[in-house]
Amino acid sequence: CQSSLSAVAAPTMQSMNIFTVFFFSILGHRTLYVGVRMPLVRQAHRHHRNHGQKHRKRDRVKESVSEDQESHDTPSQRVQFILGMEEDEEHVPHDLFTEMDEICVKEGEESEWKETARWLKFEEDVEHGGERWSKPYVATLSLHSLFELRSCIINGIVLLDMCANTIEDIADMILDQQETSSEFDEATRKKVWDILLKNHHHQNEKKKGSILPIVRSFADVAQKKAEPQPSEKPGENLWALFLAELHFMKKIPVGAEASNVLVGEVDFLTRPLVAFVRLSPAVLLPGMTEVPLPTRFFFLLLGPIGKGKQYHEIGRSMATLMTDEIFHDVAYKAKDRSDLLAGFDEFLDQVTVLPPGEWDPSIRIEPPKNLPSQEKRKMPGPPGVPNGSVCHEETEDDRGPELQRTGRLFGGLILDVKRKIPWYWSDFKDGLSFQCLASFLFLYCASMSPVITFGGLLGEATDGQISAIESLLGASLTGVVYSLFAGQPLTILGSTGPVLVFEKILFTFCKDYGFSYLSLRSCIGLWTAFLCVVLVATDASSLVCYITRFTEEAFASLICLIFIVESLEKLLKLGRKYPVHMNSDLDQLTLYNCRCSAPQKPNVETLDYWNSHNITSSTVPWPNLTVSQCHEMHGEFTGSACAADGPFTPNVLFWCTILFFATFILSSLLKQFKSSNYFPTKVRSIVGDFAIFITIVIMVLIDYLVGIPSPKLNVPNSFQVLFSGDVLFFHEEEFTFIVEQKNEHLFYTVQ
Numbered sequence: 168c169q170s171s172l173s174a175v176a177a178p179t180m181q182s183m184n185i186f187t188v189f190f191f192s193i194l195g196h197r198t199l200y201v202g203v204r205m206p207l208v209r210q211a212h213r214h215h216r217n218h219g220q221k222h223r224k225r226d227r228v229k230e231s232v233s234e235d236q237e238s239h240d241t242p243s244q245r246v247q248f249i250l251g252m253e254e255d256e257e258h259v260p261h262d263l264f265t266e267m268d269e270i271c272v273k274e275g276e277e278s279e280w281k282e283t284a285r286w287l288k289f290e291e292d293v294e295h296g297g298e299r300w301s302k303p304y305v306a307t308l309s310l311h312s313l314f315e316l317r318s319c320i321i322n323g324i325v326l327l328d329m330c331a332n333t334i335e336d337i338a339d340m341i342l343d344q345q346e347t348s349s350e351f352d353e354a355t356r357k358k359v360w361d362i363l364l365k366n367h368h369h370q371n372e373k374k375k376g377s378i379l380p381i382v383r384s385f386a387d388v389a390q391k392k393a394e395p396q397p398s399e400k401p402g403e404n405l406w407a408l409f410l411a412e413l414h415f416m417k418k419i420p421v422g423a424e425a426s427n428v429l430v431g432e433v434d435f436l437t438r439p440l441v442a443f444v445r446l447s448p449a450v451l452l453p454g455m456t457e458v459p460l461p462t463r464f465f466f467l468l469l470g471p472i473g474k475g476k477q478y479h480e481i482g483r484s485m486a487t488l489m490t491d492e493i494f495h496d497v498a499y500k501a502k503d504r505s506d507l508l509a510g511f512d513e514f515l516d517q518v519t520v521l522p523p524g525e526w527d528p529s530i531r532i533e534p535p536k537n538l539p540s541q542e543k544r545k546m547p548g549p550p551g552v553p554n555g556s557v558c559h560e561e562t563e564d565d566r567g568p569e570l571q572r573t574g575r576l577f578g579g580l581i582l583d584v585k586r587k588i589p590w591y592w593s594d595f596k597d598g599l600s601f602q603c604l605a606s607f608l609f610l611y612c613a614s615m616s617p618v619i620t621f622g623g624l625l626g627e628a629t630d631g632q633i634s635a636i637e638s639l640l641g642a643s644l645t646g647v648v649y650s651l652f653a654g655q656p657l658t659i660l661g662s663t664g665p666v667l668v669f670e671k672i673l674f675t676f677c678k679d680y681g682f683s684y685l686s687l688r689s690c691i692g693l694w695t696a697f698l699c700v701v702l703v704a705t706d707a708s709s710l711v712c713y714i715t716r717f718t719e720e721a722f723a724s725l726i727c728l729i730f731i732v733e734s735l736e737k738l739l740k741l742g743r744k745y746p747v748h749m750n751s752d753l754d755q756l757t758l759y760n761c762r763c764s765a766p767q768k769p770n771v772e773t774l775d776y777w778n779s780h781n782i783t784s785s786t787v788p789w790p791n792l793t794v795s796q797c798h799e800m801h802g803e804f805t806g807s808a809c810a811a812d813g814p815f816t817p818n819v820l821f822w823c824t825i826l827f828f829a830t831f832i833l834s835s836l837l838k839q840f841k842s843s844n845y846f847p848t849k850v851r852s853i854v855g856d857f858a859i860f861i862t863i864v865i866m867v868l869i870d871y872l873v874g875i876p877s878p879k880l881n882v883p884n885s886f887q888v889l890f891s892g893d894v895l896f897f898h899e900e901e902f903t904f905i906v907e908q909k910n911e912h913l914f915y916t917v918q
Contacts, residue, residue: 242512243544246493249500249509250545257328257447260499261463262423265486266456268367270431271475280367280429282457284483286490287418289534293370300370304531306487310520312480316488317511319468319481323441325504334452337465338363341442350437358435359469369457416458417848424449425456426464426489430482432475439470443507445498464489464498488514492541517544572706579706612860614661618642621662623880624733628671632684635880638662664729665722738827741878745819746810761806761814762790763797773801822875826866834862 265286272278284292289303324344331337338360345351442465449461456462466485468478488494488511497510568586573579597603618638626634642661649660673691677684702708751759765784766773777784782800789802794813797804808815841855854861870877 242509242516245506245509246497246513247545249497249502249506250493252500254500258500260496261449262420263426263463263489263495264419264423264456264458264460265426265428265489267428267430267482267486269475269479269482270362270365270429270433271472272362272431272433272435273472274434278362279365280431282367282369283479284486285457286486288490288538290483290487302531303534305534306483306490307528307532308484308487309480309528312477312484313515313518315477316481316484317508317515319439319441320443320504320507320511323443325507326442326444327501327503328447329444330448331446332450334364334455337444337446341444341467344442345440351440355435358433359440362431362433362469363429363467367454371457419458419460423460424463425458425460426466426486427452427455427462428466428482428486428489430468430478431470432472432478433469434472436469436471439468442467445501493517493544513544570709570712572709574706577704579708580703608860609856612857614642614646615639616859616863617663618661619880620730621664621667624667625662625670628667629674629684632674633670633688664726667729667733734827738824741823742820744812745816745823747820748808748810748815748817759806759808761804761809763792763794763800763802764789764805766801766803769801776801816876818875819877822870822873823877826870826877830862830866833865834858837861 263286266282267284268280269283270278270280282293284290285300286306287303290306291303292301293299294301324341326340326344329337329340331340341363342356342360345356347353347356444465444467446463446465449463451459451461466482468481468485470478489498491514494510494514497506497513501507501510568582569579573582575581619635622633622635622638625638638661645660670688673688674684676682677687748759765787769777769784776782787800787802789797789800792800792802798813804810804813806814837854837858839855840858841851843851845851846854
């Protein structure tokens with residue numbers, strides 16, 4: 168029974184400029200590479216020589232004894248020991264580009280190595296027909312192929328830190344280690360040697376006989392000279408080659424090395440030939456890889472005819488294993504076969520097996536946007552407990568020191584201060600770097616956006632008693648104090664959705680029962696601060712370890728829902744405030760008007776206002792008043808172009824709707840720009856990180872340039888306490904307040 172498992176390769180990818188890696192010029196018959204490490208290789212063909220029998224049984228016995236001596240260690244502990252060894256120049260791990268080539272050799276038929284798959288972060292396969300690459304996807308491997316690969320490592324040839332300059336040297340080293348027998352005689356050796364030296368056909372090459380010119384791989388350019396067709400200009404082949412691989416070369420990190428996996432079936436072998444070779448130093452093998460990278464690892468699997476699919480899966484398992492972050496490092500630092508097996512077993516401890524009847528292995532899994540960190544696999548675990556064991560329960564000693572109870576009053580706070588003091592000054596000093604500028608701007612925008620947004624909503628919910636300026640000041644003061652006391656830098660302080668809901672309920676409660684909202688809000692703030700001090704004193708933060716992700720996701724969903732509901736509700740309010748003048752006759756647009764007039768039946772409030780200001784209705788030039796003056800004088804609007812509260816305001820509702828959806832669509836597109844094919848990776852990353860900020864700036868500028876009177880956030884020029892009392896009237900243009908205080912009407916004006 169074959170089960171399926173998912174193995175995610177997560178090498179760190181960095182952008183690079185293709186022009187710094189590959190640049191060529193043609194000087195007569197010579198090809199010059201700039202920026203690519205080119206070892207001194209011999210161009211003459213090297214003939215195979217006879218090899219004597221090499222006895223490897225004693226070495227295998229030594230390796231098995233060594234493996235038995237270390238059998239008391241778990242794979243995880245052994246891997247942690249390997250990764251903790253000192254690194255020399257030749258064993259420093261590099262990013263790897265892995266390519267798998269396959270071959271099928273039958274008597275009387277021409278054959279060559281053909282590229283079938285490649286790996287950077289994830290697997291890419293040559294689609295059926297060999298015309299294009301598939302999209303990158305998470306490699307899914309069969310458990311049977313992994314066990315067979317483990318058997319290959321145990322029984323096959325393992326050569327570490329071998330020095331070679333050409334593929335002929337590698338072939339000689341492999342055949343030197345192969346025992347001579349009746350099944351593997353000199354004729355078989357010669358055939359294997361010839362197969363290893365066959366040409367490699369890469370996906371970026373065109374088939375012979377095609378109308379298009381032959382475009383050869385990058386590595387072949389270093390070995391042979393291109394011969395353009397008569398209809399082509401000199402160098403046209405190389406230029407087409409350069410453009411074909413330009414996009415893919417950008418994905419390969421600077422300083423990367425190659426890992427070549429060769430698998431195939433031949434008709435002259437009766438049992439498989441397996442070899443794993445690590446070269447030191449890495450060497451560029453012309454024609455071996457589709458990109459000009461020095462080869463560090465070489466895996467060979469040749470077997471009898473009829474098991475090509477099985478060999479293909481073993482090769483995929485080997486290539487996927489090389490993209491695993493932990494095994495990748497182990498492969499660079501391994502001293503012998505047992506180290507490789509420890510890395511392999513640690514990989515098996517971490518994989519997840521899916522039952523065959525509950526999932527279709529042919530379904531390709533798209534790469535995740537954020538790869539999980541593998542640092543936990545490098546951390547030492549409890550002794551005697553294998554990886555993935557469910558019998559081990561987390562105890563209080565397994566948690567970090569921040570989540571452990573001290574049993575003393577303010578004991579956790581004291582320990583936090585002791586842990587933080589040695590790094591206190593470096594937190595500020597290290598932040599004074601140009602590399603941190605992007606983080607500063609991002610966190611500034613991430614902190615400002617919700618503060619201003621919820622500040623405006625709070626202003627509407629509390630009739631302006633707490634608005635954007637108060638929210639901004641509060642978030643600024645608490646943020647500065649929080650940072651000075653070395654708080655978590657990624658914590659964003661300020662108003663959120665649940666706070667907005669709470670403020671609405673509290674303001675409604677105060678309004679219904681006649682309480683002072685700001686006074687009660689201050690009491691609530693002081694009481695909350697007291698409870699926080701009590702929680703700190705009793706080490707209540709240790710209870711955080713019992714909080715699951717459900718709580719976080721619930722609050723995040725609530726905040727998102729509040730954002731969506733509030734934005735839609737705001738749009739509906741604009742529809743009521745700025746209604747659409749429907750059923751308009753375009754031919755009668757010149758006849759539409761809306762003027763201010765005296766109220767036919769003034770109410771008590773209007774009469775009191777007129778009497779307090781010594782206003783006589785007959786002396787007021789009602790038709791000449793502006794909209795704000797008409798509202799101030801308690802007038803009425805009459806005419807065919809009047810709404811309930813005033814004249815129809817053209818374009819406001821539709822323009823706000825355009826701004827609403829355009830902001831959402833533009834921010835979504837800019838957020839996805841990071842994964843597009845336009846511009847270098849660094850530019851795409853900057854645009855994606857600052858998508859929200861860029862969108863806000865663009866839409867604000869567009870709104871400013873168009874000039875439609877859309878609603879704006881009212882922010883006063885100064886912050887000060889103006890009065891204490893109940894507001895009866897507020898004149899927006901003249902900034903005049905009428906306040907009822909101690910049964911008296913007092914007038915305040917903001918200068």
